[in-house]
Amino acid sequence: MWQAKAVREAARAGDYGKVIELVRQDRRMTQAQLGGAIGLSQSAVSRLEKRGARTYSTEVLAAASAHLGIPPSWVGLADSRSPGHVNGDDDVDRRRFLGGVAATAAMPVLTALPHRDGPSEGRAAALRLSTSAYRRLDGSTPSRDLSEAVKSHMRLIQSITAKATGEGDRHRLAAVGSEAASLAGWLAWDMGDNGSARTWYGSALKAARASGDPLLVAYQAGSLAQFEAHAGNGTEALNLAGRARRVLGDRCPPVAEAWLLSVEALAHAAGGDRRSTDRALTASRAAAEALPGDPPPWPWVFAFDPEKVAACRVTCGARLGLADWVLSDDVEALATGHAKQRALLLLDIAAGHLAGGRIEPAFALARWALDTGLTYKSGRVVERARALRRTLTTGAPPKVVRDFDERLHGAYL
Incomplete structure (x- = not known):
């Protein structure tokens, strides 16, 4: 269990580097591992933990707190709560903290390559932090609303990469570009644009090779x-x-x-x-x-x-x-993923019911999944719902299927 009292005292004292150190240790993460996750070297993380905000910008503190799942106010960043409200003995605060850690760990977010200290490390970390923020928004935001922002983000990365001079800088920025391109591919896939998704994923693979990192x-x-x-x-x-x-x-x-x-x-x-x-x-x-x-x-x-x-x-x-x-x-499967991912799983479960001849439960689940797909404007979910409907060829469908057909017929994204 995390060191509630020590974290609370460090937050109240404004020793944000100590907050990061305590939480990092509680997660059994080394300084090198945290550095690799946020675009800093091991020695830079050591300095961050010793000096906190006196040495690093808010972007670096934000990157560390986001990766570790620390509420922003605990490292002196703007939030709806202040460090003075931190109460390690409060179950609500504890669940909030641990929930943040779990959410961070569950995200399929790529992180930075380990590298030497230098002026470029903050730039790569800031770009990566933006990509991570977009990924977190994916679970609660329609991909169509995120897509243009991510494409603009990609253009910024490409512009910065084109001006990079050192080999190490180019490798780091290639890794950042690979992550952003992968996210663009994911968004295109969710929108049902498989052609663009394949292109973006191919670009992500090409940039990964340029980064020089086999992982x-x-x-x-x-x-x-x-x-x-x-x-x-x-x-x-x-x-x-x-x-x-x-x-x-x-x-x-x-x-x-x-x-x-x-x-x-x-x-x-x-x-x-x-x-x-x-x-x-x-x-x-x-x-x-x-x-x-x-x-x-x-x-x-x-x-x-x-x-x-x-x-x-x-x-x-x-x-x-x-x-x-x-x-x-x-x-067990439905314990994973966000709403759009669970909708796809529900459609797979509906397919299982349909394969077993259970039409009504199949389309009751499919209707819920379709509503989720329409709420988040997910072309992938809607097309998967259409594919499920095509597998049922009965001449006199029950009411639950007719209701599903009516909802599907009016589906416009």
Whole structure:
């Protein structure tokens, strides 16, 4: 449990570096790991913890607090609460704090490459912080509303990168650009624009290679593989996952192994190979259950756990038409993701019900998912709902299906 009293006292005293140090230690994260996450070297993090706001700008403090899940007011930044209100014995405050940590850990957010001290480190950290903020907004904001802002952000990164002179600076900015391009791909995918999504993911992979970091290259190759698997291109997805494995070689971190196995499971399901899908899912769950408690290495700074594997199994079961796979893991799977991701899972669960001949529960779930997709203007959710409806060919659909048809017919994004 986090050191509530010590954190409270440090916040009240204005020793924000100490606040960061205590929370970092509680999360069992080294100074080098935190530095890699926010664009600072290990020695720079050491100075930050010793001197706090007297040395670093608000952008750096904001980056550290965002990554660690610290309420902004605890490090002297603007917030609706002041450090004086911090009460480590208050259950509400504790849940708020731990909830922030969990949310930060669960985000699929790439972070910075470790690098030497220099004037460029704050620039890369600030750009990355903006990308991270856009990613956090994705869960509660329509992708159409974020897309233009992210594209403008990409243009800024490209402009700054074009003026970079040092090799190390170019590598860091390439990593930043890779992260932003990956986010742009995710947003395009959510809007149902698969062509643009594929282009952006390809750009993210190209920028990752320019960064010179094999972990980032593997992550972006795996991300593109995941996209291709969902698009039904199983062979291409397996090729990309294999490329990610070759880049890492025998240095594949445990979290990367668990995640890549789930990507391969999706690829096998896209190809209709039930046996290979089952093997990959079983191996992925075993790997996820054996993950150490230490923070995963960059860029795998998101939680990958058995619940993620359960969600993958639900999706694979829906693609393969296996109702037992879908309905056995439905509750566990829904513990993951934000509203749009849960809507997609609900549509997969609806497909499982439909495969088992349970029409009414299938379309009751599908209606809820469709409403979520319309609320967030998610083309991916709406198109998945249309695909589900096409699988039912009965001549006299029950009322729940007719209500769904009416809602779907009036769906305009």
